[in-house]
Amino acid sequence: MADYQAPLRDMRFILNEVFDAPALWASLPKVAENVDPETADAILEEAGKITSGVLAPLNREGDEQGCKWNDGEVTTPEGFREAYQTIVEGGWNGLGGNPEFGGMGMPKTLVAQFEEMMQAANMAFGLAPMLTAGACLALDAHGSQELKEKYLPNMYSGVWSGAMDLTEPHAGTDLGIIRTKAVPNDDGSFNVTGTKIFITWGEHDMAENIVHLVLAKLPDAPKGPKGISMFLVPKFLVNDDGSLGERNQFSCGSLEKKMGIKGSATCVMNFDGARGWLVGEENKGLAAMFTMMNYERLGVGIQGIGAAEASLQSAREYAMERIQSRAPTGAQQPEKAADPILVHPDVRRMLLTMKGYVEGGRAFSTYVAQWLDISKYSDDDDRRKHAEGMVALLTPVAKAFLTDRGLDTCIIGQQVFGGHGFIREWGQEQLVRDCRITQIYEGTNGIQALDLMGRKVVGSQGKLYELFAEDVAAFIEENSDNPFLRSYLEPLAASLERLSDVTEHVIRQASDNPDSIGAASVDYLDLFGLTALGFMWAKIVKAAAEKTEGDTSGFYTGKVKTARFYFDRMLPKTVALAEGIRSGSDSMMALTAEEF
């Protein structure tokens, strides 16, 4: 298969030409302190080298070898320890981290590009820095000054890694019913006892210490989600001088055998009176977890794009090299036994669908990252509040839509290879297996859709939705005279209207019928995502169209033509989705259990 090459040209196009990220960064003083366009560019360049040169070559073998468990110890696949050292030396774990504790303070718009490269190159490995960054975010936002000083610097450097311990065998989506207990000690610490499952990189041999953020219940905590607290539970206790002390009372009981991301360790963790420290307030652990969720969830969406980009690169190369049959319009390379399969309309359809999702998805993740940057760094209250609304609304779309379409894309990329796509050595099937988890973890995509439809859209009576709708409408309005954009704005406006109509419709229905939210949610999220990507493709056309004249590389003309395909072939799905949603919840709720 093709070696993964970080798509730097595309990333620069999105950052600089579509979104003008340098202007965004300059408008946010705390960001401007740390990054300028040259620094950002150098970071992209270096990220490309490390992900393509160090992480990608370990991807296949990591999948074959997997992690090995032995008496509580976990050994990572060959090369992972050394690669992790490279990541530590480059400070990549702390790229977006708080500079006060040793982070680099880079904006999410930039970090998102690095994340995509890392996840595209090696998703199993990439989960370790991703979870560490996530744990750092939660700790930075909610931990005491003491905890932050003690843990963050070593976590940003990556010398210590992080893990998030939420799920229990009987409690996944419904964390309100977890059983792990935390009992206070006299010294302000707690003893944590319980079993957690599906703990990604909960144990391994790459870092000197592993810092777990564990959800548990205090004695006499209220029932349900409002009785959950968060605790920091390190693998090795940390002495006051920062050196490592004794081994804490918990261990990895076993590793899950799973479909994909086999190079990573998915751990059962047994806590047996392990010492931990409260992070944030008592009984507000879930809320604390949610502050980082928006970052983490976008990160999972980005995993979907990463896997899809890797699949696209291989499929494109294969389609140009594999010769088979003749073009419908007659032989294109008569000197060969057959034409490259790229001549076939249906192969083009597959590649263009992949491009439509990957490149549109990359623009969308950058769009969401832009709101994350403003919500975190703006010193203008109104601007920040507006951005927070956008983040709340768009995060579930980014997580679910980008991973659903990520899997679709990987499956198409595998299909381009025909029989070879099913064979392990070509790598396409691994991308399918790896990408599949992104639709499940960090809140299943069904839960994301409920979050969008229920909490965000209906919960705000449409106010959050309006923020997005206004942004799209403003773009359409501003560009109504742009001759390049005309044929794209009309279907975009139609799709937005469809989405707005359905939004109103569901809000109305939900006041009488609570089931109508869950009945609409997944289709609604798809309709939203397709419209959002239409918006992105219109933005891409705007940035590219005026540069097509004299473009001999095909870069800008390719973007405009791919946008055409998106509008002709992909956006029309919104029509069907809207029609389905309007049928309401009756056909779902009518069945008794026996009738299923």
Added chain:
Amino acid sequence: MADYQAPLRDMRFILNEVFDAPALWASLPKVAENVDPETADAILEEAGKITSGVLAPLNREGDEQGCKWNDGEVTTPEGFREAYQTIVEGGWNGLGGNPEFGGMGMPKTLVAQFEEMMQAANMAFGLAPMLTAGACLALDAHGSQELKEKYLPNMYSGVWSGAMDLTEPHAGTDLGIIRTKAVPNDDGSFNVTGTKIFITWGEHDMAENIVHLVLAKLPDAPKGPKGISMFLVPKFLVNDDGSLGERNQFSCGSLEKKMGIKGSATCVMNFDGARGWLVGEENKGLAAMFTMMNYERLGVGIQGIGAAEASLQSAREYAMERIQSRAPTGAQQPEKAADPILVHPDVRRMLLTMKGYVEGGRAFSTYVAQWLDISKYSDDDDRRKHAEGMVALLTPVAKAFLTDRGLDTCIIGQQVFGGHGFIREWGQEQLVRDCRITQIYEGTNGIQALDLMGRKVVGSQGKLYELFAEDVAAFIEENSDNPFLRSYLEPLAASLERLSDVTEHVIRQASDNPDSIGAASVDYLDLFGLTALGFMWAKIVKAAAEKTEGDTSGFYTGKVKTARFYFDRMLPKTVALAEGIRSGSDSMMALTAEEF
């Protein structure tokens, strides 16, 4: 995970109540000789026992162990040899075989149900009987009397198995460029030399002999697909008295490491002057292969339904047992910590989508099998010809649509399990990995779509399409007074009209623009399949609706309600597909290679 249970009630409903198969069988004298309703029922019952009791329990472990290669010998997973013996003893390999040579002569309408059970229970294993039956069909249709007498009885019994050797490393879809050579000997045999890949069950330890049907080129054969001949090449030469002679000059060079169906052997076969015998006429090997393709392709579509049914059974059970969160309308089981996830509209949406595809798909495969039976067994020329047209038209739809929706269904079934769906022990992820191959082999689904749109629809200038359209229109007409059916017939008629319009549209376009066929093909096949399943669900409603009164089991009412869901939520996709197709080929063909 739930143990697979053959869905006998559903199969009997489809056979007896929806299609009245006994009347069909009675109308075909050669079928009526061999089967009556009681025999058919006993066969279903026994098939259910063997597939659920013998094959299903080996499925997980077969996936874990895989086949082992050692110096050309292939060892199957534990239990496979014994299970194969059970299949041989029951005569299941020859269920649909020619009675003249020891087959049981059962109609495809019945055999299809057995095939579904076998593929649902254990797809990796099921490929062995499936390929043997396929090889028998080709041999029975094209072999000399001598070859048939010598090989068929032992293949129908299963003492010998069959394999199909088509693909070469550089030639998959495009068999016209194969390089394997066959050189005539003086005794009427040929020496076959070349390398074949992706040969399912090309070597194994379950049968005494393996009979390969190999595509190869004679010296001075014309270039391309019209220069291909088919040869029977047995692993062990067969003496005149029927006993096994010396080992033939070919061997299995290696096994592929693949995504799924890991319990099966996917072989590289090296032929080194192996002795073979011509089957059918010189240079007409591809045509000979195609006569069995219709059976084989329906069989692959049935694999898709099988995997999907297995996934549905597990998902349904899990949704009833797993408790998590509360129903939107308030606690349904307040005495428990949470409600079963079946209360959630989105979980119902997932299960109903699965049922829509699986049960509608089973009806459709039986519908196609009915045309296969008529085309093979009717002694009325017109009736046979009509059925042949239906088979030609519907086979690519059955293969591609049922496997595409099979994968979709398995992915949904995995999603119902949340994180547990990604873990191997629950079995859902294996169904996804296994089912994935069905979209690729036996002609990729893209190729099926080209076959439908190009050869069948445009190639006949719509005449073949009319056969199907008339059947649907006649049903609508006949039942226009049926009060149960009214709300289903209207959307069905609209969908048919959409399909007919698009059909005309593409036929018109294709006369000027050959690319318009490939630009429309995959979306057209989806549109066709969705409409066909709408037709099936209308037939199901017709059979079920009048029995709903007093139905305390929920069986018939469940069918009618699931049909409602199909029409409300699934059929509307046809609108978007039609719109996409109408945009033509421009947006696909506009890009240069660099622009991709």
